[in-house]
Amino acid sequence: MKNANILQSRIDALLNVLSEDVLILSQLGTIIFSSHNESPIPWGEADELTGKNLNDIFPGDIASMLQGMIDKSLSLNQLMVKEVLFDPTVIVYLQQRGMAESCWVEVRMAPSAGDEPSVVCRIEDISRRKMAQRETSQIQRDLLTGMYNRRALMPVLAQSIAQALRYDWTCSLMLINVDSLRLINDQRGWDVGDQILKRLAESLNSLKRTADFLARVGEDGFAILLPETNAEQGILAAKRVSSMVSDLSAPHSGTDIHFTVSIGVATLSGEVDSAESMFSRAEDCLQLSKQQGGNRISGSE
Incomplete structure (x- = not known):
């Protein structure tokens, strides 16, 4: 009996230092116990929830989802985790208790x-984490095209190189720049230049393989990481891009503005290669294509 009291005392102490909500739910979704120390969610008093069913608190779809988690946790005897939006305009129980703004929680x-089948349920407010993830996602994406940017590309390129070296594979990197985009912007307007970049981004996205990684790099170009692609295959992929671009155009004042691209391709050169050196070689090849008048393809291992 003494050991049981000590254990209960330790459990109570643990609950007191937790800022998350802790519930014990029966197999049928009835709340057997609840603890809400410093909870940002207005559940009410702890004993106010005891005896209530999930359907008494949540709308049908959320209650069903939570009940499904209980069923799976008990049947599989394992931890279940889900992220759920708590919207007070939908969860009337919380709205009536003063909740004004939505929040994301991890259940x-x-x-x-x-003796009876039950689950321990922890509910944690993760709104700040979700906001940070969203901000990170925005940092890694180009606002105009929605594509990933160079910040996102470089670690993926480094990982692709590491995998290629480990498994004796190879990979290539293609840089694609719109020829004379600044001149187009000056003569036709920035809207036309934006339309060209959007059309090119959409077309590249439809052309690339599932394993390829497309990103916008710089003001006038894109990069495509080509896993398991040698130098010869990289040049063939660049030719497919160049051919595709020949059919693209952007509308302007009732006419279609056609454009061309210059392309540089670099292929993994060995164990001393890195994401930075490979990108730099692709840039050198791209500059060679531009120096030769544009609408060209240059490659290098």
């Missing part, structure tokens, strides 16, 4: 020991 359920 974690694990089977609980006891």
